[in-house]
Amino acid sequence: MTAFATPTTESAIKEAVCDAVSQKKALRVCGGGTRSGIGQMVENAERLDVSGNAGIELYEPGSLTMVARAGTSMTEITSALDAENQMLAFEPIDHRPLLGTTGEPTLGGVVACNISGPRRFLSGACRDHLLGVRFIDGQGRLVKNGGRVMKNVTGLDLTKLMCGSFGTLGVISEVSLKVLPKPVCSASLQIEGVDEEQAVLLFCKALTTPYEVSGAAYQNGVAGLRIEGLETQVTYRIARLQALFPEHSMSILDGEVHSDLWKGLRDLHLFSGTIETVWRMSVKPTDAPAIVSHLKRKLAARVMLDHGGGTIWAGVPADITEQAASIRSVINTLGGHATLVRGSEELRRSADVFQPQATRLAAISKLLRQQFDPSGILNPGLMAA
Amino acid sequence: MSTISMPKPDQSVLDRKAIIVDALSSVLPVDSVISDERETHAYECDALTAYRCPPLAVVLPSTTEEVAAAMRICHQMGVPVVPRGAGTSLAGGSLPTADSVILGTARLKDVVEVDYDNRFIRVQTGVTNLSVTGHVEDDGFFYAPDPSSQLACAIAGNIAMNSGGAHCLKYGVTTNNLLGVKMVMTDGEVVELGGVAMDAPGLDLLGLICGSEGQLAIVTEATLRILPKPEGARPVMIGFDSAEVAGECVGNIIRSGVLPVAIEYMDRPCIRVVENFAKAGYPMCEALLIVEVEGSEAEIEDQLDRIVKIAEALDPVELRVSESLEESALIWKGRKSAFGAMGQINDYMCLDGTVPISALPFTLKRIGELSQEHGLEVANVFHAGDGNMHPLILFDANRPGDLERTEAFGADILRLCVEVGGCLTGEHGVGIEKRDLMLEQFTADDLECQMQVKDVFDPDWLLNAAKVFPLEVSEARRQRVN
Numbered sequence A: 001m002t003a004f005a006t007p008t009t010e011s012a013i014k015e016a017v018c019d020a021v022s023q024k025k026a027l028r029v030c031g032g033g034t035r036s037g038i039g040q041m042v043e044n045a046e047r048l049d050v051s052g053n054a055g056i057e058l059y060e061p062g063s064l065t066m067v068a069r070a071g072t073s074m075t076e077i078t079s080a081l082d083a084e085n086q087m088l089a090f091e092p093i094d095h096r097p098l099l100g101t102t103g104e105p106t107l108g109g110v111v112a113c114n115i116s117g118p119r120r121f122l123s124g125a126c127r128d129h130l131l132g133v134r135f136i137d138g139q140g141r142l143v144k145n146g147g148r149v150m151k152n153v154t155g156l157d158l159t160k161l162m163c164g165s166f167g168t169l170g171v172i173s174e175v176s177l178k179v180l181p182k183p184v185c186s187a188s189l190q191i192e193g194v195d196e197e198q199a200v201l202l203f204c205k206a207l208t209t210p211y212e213v214s215g216a217a218y219q220n221g222v223a224g225l226r227i228e229g230l231e232t233q234v235t236y237r238i239a240r241l242q243a244l245f246p247e248h249s250m251s252i253l254d255g256e257v258h259s260d261l262w263k264g265l266r267d268l269h270l271f272s273g274t275i276e277t278v279w280r281m282s283v284k285p286t287d288a289p290a291i292v293s294h295l296k297r298k299l300a301a302r303v304m305l306d307h308g309g310g311t312i313w314a315g316v317p318a319d320i321t322e323q324a325a326s327i328r329s330v331i332n333t334l335g336g337h338a339t340l341v342r343g344s345e346e347l348r349r350s351a352d353v354f355q356p357q358a359t360r361l362a363a364i365s366k367l368l369r370q371q372f373d374p375s376g377i378l379n380p381g382l383m384a385a
Numbered sequence B: 001m002s003t004i005s006m007p008k009p010d011q012s013v014l015d016r017k018a019i020i021v022d023a024l025s026s027v028l029p030v031d032s033v034i035s036d037e038r039e040t041h042a043y044e045c046d047a048l049t050a051y052r053c054p055p056l057a058v059v060l061p062s063t064t065e066e067v068a069a070a071m072r073i074c075h076q077m078g079v080p081v082v083p084r085g086a087g088t089s090l091a092g093g094s095l096p097t098a099d100s101v102i103l104g105t106a107r108l109k110d111v112v113e114v115d116y117d118n119r120f121i122r123v124q125t126g127v128t129n130l131s132v133t134g135h136v137e138d139d140g141f142f143y144a145p146d147p148s149s150q151l152a153c154a155i156a157g158n159i160a161m162n163s164g165g166a167h168c169l170k171y172g173v174t175t176n177n178l179l180g181v182k183m184v185m186t187d188g189e190v191v192e193l194g195g196v197a198m199d200a201p202g203l204d205l206l207g208l209i210c211g212s213e214g215q216l217a218i219v220t221e222a223t224l225r226i227l228p229k230p231e232g233a234r235p236v237m238i239g240f241d242s243a244e245v246a247g248e249c250v251g252n253i254i255r256s257g258v259l260p261v262a263i264e265y266m267d268r269p270c271i272r273v274v275e276n277f278a279k280a281g282y283p284m285c286e287a288l289l290i291v292e293v294e295g296s297e298a299e300i301e302d303q304l305d306r307i308v309k310i311a312e313a314l315d316p317v318e319l320r321v322s323e324s325l326e327e328s329a330l331i332w333k334g335r336k337s338a339f340g341a342m343g344q345i346n347d348y349m350c351l352d353g354t355v356p357i358s359a360l361p362f363t364l365k366r367i368g369e370l371s372q373e374h375g376l377e378v379a380n381v382f383h384a385g386d387g388n389m390h391p392l393i394l395f396d397a398n399r400p401g402d403l404e405r406t407e408a409f410g411a412d413i414l415r416l417c418v419e420v421g422g423c424l425t426g427e428h429g430v431g432i433e434k435r436d437l438m439l440e441q442f443t444a445d446d447l448e449c450q451m452q453v454k455d456v457f458d459p460d461w462l463l464n465a466a467k468v469f470p471l472e473v474s475e476a477r478r479q480r481v482n
């Protein structure tokens, strides 16, 4: 893809967008490009590389706040946080192992795609930790929304609207985030020899206790529960959870084995290096077993569960045609939504990557896009409607 | 008398009152349309009582379909609509205009579904905040956002204002606990956003609706996340003789890795009044912190130990860990009655700006100076853990000129909040109260962009117009429609 511009400042981004408007050029907005395979194909666009607009602008650990330019690499963000023993509680996925991409993920990419990991059901998604954004919309206007403080209801919340808009409403130039202290201690309880149905039952039981389970994922016959906190908390809570499931065989993991486990779950190592098509489904947790059984029977899928069953990751052999229709039909019956996260370009042209929306919602989205990007130059078509 | 103006009502609407009321009555049960002036007076204001105006009429639908029917009529006849929950807004969010129909949620009272396995509850939005917890607490669950007005305020208003509470340091505010909504668009179409399945595809319209102050649509049903109740909770009370040191203590606790559920702050003027009223045994000092932690007994001990160590290093004038349920209740009783106590001795105006935690001491000092300059007393009670301040300016509503001076002082404080990197409102919303200060925080483009979003949902500007955006900024749009 030809590079249209590589602006390194907010004002240069603004200029580039204005140029694109006047030259009627469609732009494919890129940070590190590590998630460029997600979304409907964007055709005939030139690359707007904003990874050079980088740097942490402000970090106040005592206020749990970080403000950074959107091109800042996640490596830089993480190492600054590490030095203060803090973290992004929404635990963003690093998509490189799954998508086979290289390069450096950027903060802007995480926000634009609303990327969150296993802790999402307890601590919220990326959007829940986002305090404010600055962006250049498709008219070349610099707009700010939200701010850098933890509570802010001043005006309409465009910050949430920008998060997960995949660069179709504006080019994010700066982000403020709420950060949190890292847990002092962390361990997991592994419950072995269970199937998906049993796993979801276990999860429902564990997540209705007051023990603040911060990870509940399943793969290869093993259900994992993660507990984080002070040492007293972790020891006590693990013991209480163990006592809940006397009929199962269990083991406790800590240290590196434990953290590697959750990193592997977060980054979907189960599917890394394989050629399957990968789907993510968000469902009501208790519906997960029925959906999984459909996926296995009809689509020979390999499956991982996250978020206590609320998220199903499925690897489907790439040569199964009609997989999108089959997945959507079961999802439409039970409720929820499915997103194609890794698929061939052909599939990303022919199938709906994102769950199609109800007519009125699609119409609202279209009207909103016309307001922010009247010439339709920002990642056109990436989110379909 | 007061300084916030409202646009002149639309005479053509006022003239058509009878026809409008007839049309509404033709689609709603007889007792759900109120047009008698003696009765519409009950809806003339919210908790910002200095501003009053009875509406043209009030409708109280009991189902989403009835809301839709009422909206279709108002849309067809070009009648402004002001959505209303329980009317506890402190920002004038549900203040009527003379040409508006109040659409109240008072009869949208059903609990539609409770699901413990999947940890959610679905309710009609007229239910009160506290009743949501009330509905699930016997089974060991609760709904986390807990505004002090929770006995009265409705989920509808909570969603519209994105309300917070004392425990939002740990659990977040309404938007973080809202999974989905059913809502009626201005033209009467019913749509659903979000739901039990997380992170719905497409643009985050749910995030946009939450906190939109009744500007975009009428929310009739909500799916809320419920959480298992913690095993226990216990506060510690820490007094300091300087605001700076108290601020430092807050920062140190937050950095340490203990995550309290609440860190509340009161200053001397507030402590004095509250102590007189609630007899909570508060020490007289410059700054009092109440820090609460949750968990099992051993977990609570461990967390409190750490907090006590942090506090002791800063030489507090008083430090008291609650040793019993009664003591905990007493410590909280003072804090929770702060607004009521203040109201008994004075009229007050409650502000709601947020500042970065690091700017708390400076902001408090400046507020003290401003108080001298304006010659009005101020008491501070607020959520220190997240920097959301609630300065209470004390005044006498019967003294001519006091309200105006209070509003001027309030505006200065809010400007100060923006200056130090914060915002005009942390949880109460803009309403009419901060409407004309919006350009302090936003540029014209920032506001234009927000208004363009309103254009999409409410092209005729019928919903709660004349709020949130400064009148002169929204004028062209409001005129266009008239």
Ligand SMILES: Cc1cc2nc3c(=O)[nH]c(=O)nc-3n(C[C@H](O)[C@H](O)[C@H](O)COP(=O)(O)OP(=O)(O)OC[C@H]3O[C@@H](n4cnc5c(N)ncnc54)[C@H](O)[C@@H]3O)c2cc1C
Pocket (backbone or CB within 6 Å): B046, B047, B082, B083, B084, B085, B086, B087, B088, B089, B090, B092, B093, B094, B105, B125, B146, B147, B148, B149, B152, B153, B154, B155, B156, B157, B158, B159, B160, B161, B162, B163, B164, B165, B166, B213, B214, B215, B217, B218, B219, B220, B339, B427, B428, B429, B464
């Ligand atoms: C003593 C006291 C203490 C308070 N403490 C807190 C606190 O701790 N935290 C906090 O955040 N707030 C607090 N508040 C403010 C207030 O209680 C909240 O803003 C509350 O959420 C308002 O709810 P309500 O049902 O009373 O809404 P209302 O006042 O009726 O309306 C509020 C806004 O919501 C809109 N609205 C109402 N219903 C709908 C609907 N169905 N669809 C769309 N829009 C709608 C209205 O138009 C209005 O703009 C307090 C208020 C008082 C009086």
